Amino acid sequence: MxxxxxxxxxxxxxxxxxxxxxxxxxxxxxxxxxxxxxxxxxxxxxxxxxxxxxxxxxxxxxxxxxxxxxxxxxxxxxxxxxxxxxxxxxxxxxxxxxxxHWKPTTRTASRFGRHASRNVIDLEPEEATSFLAGEDQPVERWDGDWGYLIATHEIAGDAEPIGVGLYLHGELRSRVPKGSRRDLA
Incomplete structure (x- = not known):
């Protein structure tokens, strides 16, 4: 300049x-x-x-x-x-x-995801474990929109947001950042 x-x-x-x-x-x-x-x-x-x-x-x-x-x-x-x-x-x-496509962050999903009423997928314990480890997995039961979803898991009786996933062709792709992934197995 x-x-x-x-x-x-x-x-x-x-x-x-x-x-x-x-x-x-x-x-x-x-x-x-x-x-x-x-x-x-x-x-x-x-x-x-x-x-x-x-x-x-x-x-x-x-x-x-x-x-x-x-x-x-x-x-x-x-x-x-x-x-x-x-x-x-x-x-x-x-x-x-x-x-x-606009993409929410994992931190945002954790903070604001409990206010979501649409495009939220509740994961079973094994699915949540794989998701938090950063693994992609088949999830055929989802019948909502494709694209970014807020993934939740029941913790102490409440559905708690655990991250953002990308749902395409019957597969939930974890978008949990490498530094936030957890091996809970």
């Missing part, structure tokens, strides 16, 4: 549309009308996706703000981020959006 703040290309940088800075957290715009950065999802779109895909009431996310850092990595944060310091993380990663 040139010293005058331009891009060094001889043009006026103020004429260029805003772009995503992968090293900075930017709050998601509320609606499409508020969007400055092409391709950046809006808060409205994120809430609609959670409601449509998983049946999560948008009110669940009222106390939270959404931020993008990187290309489509959406973070959720309860609080006010007013310090301009460069930071590596803010809250937790909620989902990844700049790909063909």
């Amino acid at each position: 040139s010293q005058d703040g331009g891009d060094g290309a001889g043009g006026d940088a103020s004429d260029a549309p805003p772009t995503n800075d992968g090293q900075r957290f930017d709050r998601l715009p509320a609606t499409d009308d508020d969007r400055d950065v092409p391709g950046r999802p809006t808060r409205e779109e994120v809430l609609e996706w959670w409601e449509t895909r998983f049946g999560v009431d948008p009110a669940v996310f009222e106390p939270y703000d959404f931020y993008e850092k990187g290309a489509g990595k959406i973070w959720v944060y309860a609080g006010e981020a007013t310090n301009p310091a460069r930071i590596e993380a803010l809250g937790m990663t909620l989902l990844r959006t700049r790909q063909e």
